[in-house]
Amino acid sequence: MKRIGLIVLAAFIGGAAAIGGYKLLEPKNEQLSFAEQQNVLFASNPKISSAGAVDFVGAAAAVSPAVVHIKTSYGSSSSGNERGGSPMDMFEEFFGGGGRRMQRAPQAASGSGVILTPDGYIVTNNHVVDNADKIEVVLSDRRKVSATVIGKDPNTDLALIKVDATNLPVVKMGNSDNVQIGEWVLAVGFPLDLQTTVTAGIVSAKARSIGILARSQQPTEEEYEEYQRTGKRPAPTSIESFIQTDAAINPGNSGGALVNANGELIGINAAIASRTGTNEGYGFAIPVNLAKKILDDFRKYGSVKRGYIGVTFAALDADRAEELKVNDITGLYVTDVLPNSGAASAGLKKGDILKKVEGATIFDSPDLQEKIGRLSPGDKVQLTYLRDGQLKNVNVTLKGENSIKDDNTAVASNSGGARIEKLGATFAPAPAALKAKYGVKNGVVITNVEQGKTFDSFRDPKGLLITSVNGKAVNNASDVKAALPASQNGTTTIAGVTAQGTFSYTF
Known part of the structure; x- marks a missing residue:
């Protein structure tokens, strides 16, 4: 009995210390990253393996209160991207059907979000809130609160919104690098306008690129006008390195949580691959380790401060290797090096094959893009590349987009329309x-x-x-x-x- 009393006392002291530590730092929490705030919030939690227990009851109970229902409305000149559906179907709806008349999107839509801090920062998908005139969040206690957009990024399909509330439940962030194929995961969200729904499955694949975000990479009017004035090409292509799962994900799950069996957030649900528009066993989530950097940038700057190597490349496979007349069938073949870029300063050349980033083998473009996507201008990254049959290492200092000028980009002859x-x-x-x-x-x-x-x-x-x-x-x-x-x-x-x-x- 005495031993049990000591255990209870130790647990109480640990919990009190964690709460006291958070309260001490709370007035300055804007200076902390989301990961640092999480370390304070969950300081007393025991360390358990990423795979967690087979029983999902604890994980579901811990996560569900912190996953919210997001409802958006749109004016006559706007349209909802989520529309209660997956962005995976966007272009099939708009360009399919043999030239049928396209219908205007409904004036309301819905999705999901995950609370990150007790004072109301919530992560969701860009396509859930993009162009919305009004964003309403339904909390687990059924309160409805208005939200404002802090930042959004179509290149990763992430957005950070904020509600005016306190003492909210929070999901603990995990480490998506530790996720293993075959590991049990839970998807939590509001599919098909149902209330909080938890589904289970396994991780089917990692670092998956499906081309969904590239569909929205047509230049905006502002990008086009900037291109006409300066010759500066639009922002680089999207970053896709999805966690694939067969946990049931349906329209309305977008922006919700993908968690491991220990209840830790490992991804933000973003898309499904489906011929019917509903779950067929192929769901995709944005890794939380990529999201951490993007979300911190949103809170600090309101936008993403992204660092670039300054190369264009082609992912190698047997067919591409034959086409390029190279022997390697893995890695990224450098097709161009942009002038004034970090790659140019480091001596990378067209024809080099990128083989590793920070010591990790590169098999396909997501292996490189996600790791670079976590970094900022001024950060250094070690690349291993193959040239003339020899492997070489080089440290590349990433530069911001505005520091890189592509001299090969021609300005269109007509500056107007x-x-x-x-x-x-x-x-x-x-x-x-x-x-x-x-x-x-x-x-x-x-x-x-x-x-x-x-x-x-x-x-x-x-x-x-x-x-x-x-x-x-x-x-x-x-x-x-x-x-x-x-x-x-x-x-x-x-x-x-x-x-x-x-x-x-x-x-």
């Missing part, structure tokens, strides 16, 4: 870099759209690359206008290309 009344849109010549990206020889880009007109029914029409109108190739607004009378039966057909391939739309 022309509006066509009939279509209610403004068109400008597509930049050479964009045409090269999609392998087309001609095209125009939509730079502005009038509300209620034809292209307003598209989601994110700005930056859309159109190659032909009524079967006629277009290179500028004059070409578009001249092609309109060629319509048959009173209809107009436009064709173009996205990251998913070509599309055709008749209206």
Whole structure:
């Protein structure tokens, strides 16, 4: 009995010390990273292996109160990205169906979020809150509170929002690097507008790239205008290194928690691969170790301060190796080194093959991109590369996007765009870099759209690359206008290309 009393006393003292430590640091918590705050909040928790116990009751009970329901509403000029569905289906909905009339998105949508701090910081997906006029969070005690966006990033599909509340339940962050294939995991969220739902499965794969985020990489109007003025290419492509799981994830789960059996947050649920729009056993979550850096940047700066190596590359496999006439079938083949970049300063050259980052073997692009995505401008990273049959190590100092200038990027000849009344849109010549990206020889880009007109029914029409109108190739607004009378039966057909391939739309 005396021994039990001592154990209880020790546990009480440990808990009191953790709470006291947090309260001591609470006034200064804006100066701490999310990981540092977590160390204070969970200081007295015992260290258990990542795999945890087979019994999921404890993990579900610990996590569920801190996973919230996010409801968004949109004005007439906005559209919900989540719409209660997965972003995985976005382009099938908008460019599929053999030219059927596209429907405007509903005026309300929903998703999930995970509370990170007792004072109301919540992580979710960018596509859950993007373009929303109003964001409402339903807490586990059924209170409804308004939220504001602190930061969002389409390149990782992460967003940080804040509610005005205190003493909220918090999910403990884990270490996604320690996650193992075959490990049990739980997905917690609000699928299909149901209340808090917990599903179980295993980790099916790691470092998975599925191309979902690249679908939204068409340049925005601001990026296009900046490109016209300076020749600076748009922001680099998205970072995808998903944890794949067969735990049931459905529309509405986006932004929710993927946790290990010990109840630790290892990922933010983001997408599903599905032909039906509902779970088929392939769900994808953003690793929490990548999210930590992004979320800290949101709170400090309101945006991501991303560091870049300054190379473009092609992931090697047997076919690509044969095409490039190299012997290696793993690693990243450097196709270009940007002037003034960290890679250029470190002496990397076209034709080098990147084999390791910080000693970890690179098999595919996510192996490199996620690790670089955790770093900031000024950070150093060790790369191992193969040149002339010899492995070499080099330390590369990452630079910010604005420090890297691609001298090979040409400025488009026409710095403006022309509006066509009939279509209610403004068109400008597509930049050479964009045409090269999609392998087309001609095209125009939509730079502005009038509300209620034809292209307003598209989601994110700005930056859309159109190659032909009524079967006629277009290179500028004059070409578009001249092609309109060629319509048959009173209809107009436009064709173009996205990251998913070509599309055709008749209206």
